[in-house]
Amino acid sequence: MAMSEPVPLCVLGLGLIGGSLLRRAAVDRPAWGWSPGERTRSAARADGFQVTGSLPDALAAAVAQDALIVLAAPWPAFDELLTAVAAGAPETRLTDVASVKVPVAELVSQRAPAARYIGGHPMAGTSHSGWAAGSAELFSGAAWVTTLDEDSDPDVWADVAELALAAGSRVVPAEAGPHDAAVARISHLPHLLALTLAQVAADGSPLAMALAAGSFADGTRVAGTRPELIRAMCEANADALVPALDDALGLLGVARASLASTGSLAKLTEAGHAARLRYDRRADGLTPITLTGPDLLEQLLSVGALGGHVSAVDRSAGLSATGWTPPLDPD
């Protein structure tokens, strides 16, 4: 395979994310999938995709074509899948699409230690699930986090980054721990607050439900996601989610005490509003950056930690990446 050819893709698990990934990858490269579900396989084949119910066959094809294997099954299946990968494709290029990254990295190092692993978290989704809900366009405009450390394989990082970029995502490099802490605050905590809000309203009067609209509808939207998916995501990130939840409980507790004693919500309203404005303005002032050289992975991690991202990868003369970064701190 020439460096400029997209890496072939072997997708293990064909739900919303895996199914969308297979659709997108098949546009520009050899791509095949494995699913344990007969109905999923039939549906995917009917849509014109190459799928198998045999995990050894899927892995043998990955070895034969030097493919990138993507773990796209639910997290509880990872243990079994990684054991199979270690047996059938031990030194494979490997990534995944799970929403929590520290537990995956730990399990990979235990079950498939020779695999050249780069973590992946495409931050795209809908409240639907399964093959039928997928789309080749699902990742367009999304952040696709790639988790790595300084011992990772830069070529495999480039494989994953190119896959994400081809799918229309921006690539955010991060270490696994900071990634998990970040998504606890911006994805998992929002789910817990949405579930709580829905229940507090439903525990009120029928009048409350009849009047609910705007702020309630927005604030509870993700409570419509299947509860087993929310549980799987949040429970797997318990170590990072508990501190985020404690921060929320602390802020709400202080606001409650202030409202009940002095009648004032000044502190929460001002700080929360300012925080939301920071979000609205987070893309202001991003400047272009080019990263290259032997410490490329270190540079990537620095840019990601600042809130920057990668928008292109070039392998024509060594490996380099271009992207956008917030202004460096002048201090």
Next chain:
Amino acid sequence: MAMSEPVPLCVLGLGLIGGSLLRRAAVDRPAWGWSPGERTRSAARADGFQVTGSLPDALAAAVAQDALIVLAAPWPAFDELLTAVAAGAPETRLTDVASVKVPVAELVSQRAPAARYIGGHPMAGTSHSGWAAGSAELFSGAAWVTTLDEDSDPDVWADVAELALAAGSRVVPAEAGPHDAAVARISHLPHLLALTLAQVAADGSPLAMALAAGSFADGTRVAGTRPELIRAMCEANADALVPALDDALGLLGVARASLASTGSLAKLTEAGHAARLRYDRRADGLTPITLTGPDLLEQLLSVGALGGHVSAVDRSAGLSATGWTPPLDPD
């Protein structure tokens, strides 16, 4: 004025809600506004509306035309406005558009006890404010709560209901206390949770802000509202908001303990998801209903408490209302 003629409208305060109301009312009836702001008056006049900076003049016109007066200024101005109403138009038909109803009803009974008052809360808005943000279409499709008790004047209720229906709203009759308890849960609590979520994310890493999207954007949208507006709304409803906040803190605290000890979020995810489904299905099974007779106000309150609403008012042979109600409890 014949019964079939829309009641003339005197709007005190020309911000987002008052300005939108003046625009809509002027379509089908005599309507004028008062504003203390020179720039607001100029803008409204330039748009072709009749406005004055003299409160006594606005009130004298209301008496002369037997108008419905609408308090549409911010809540802190109500005390002064009601004192002026008691002096200039003591027995007027009176309503308001404030989002909290018990404190308004109490203040009306103190400052303008002879006014024929029906509380109003059109549940429409945007994150913008001021005359320029208004629109005659603002109320279309919204719930417009009318608060009353069994001693209220049915004819004034009908005036307010017809105004709301003409603006495209559905009319929800309620007592003031249950209204305030309901909006604490479905409007004010969502604002506090949104502000909290925004701050917890901003207190995380720059990476967290860079990855924030979907669930965070939805969950914090209303934190973008001007903090002084959120404060005014929530602080005025402290008596109902503190218990709602306590319910939220209780659910989150239990979930936190369960996540930290057993790793499970089963209870919150299942109950919260079921609650959101109840919201999605709240309009299922509504059946048509006609209300009439001497206990009309009592019937209206029953329908509103069940989660129903009024969609038409008829004054041709006595006063009757038609609308929609959830199925009555078979017990």
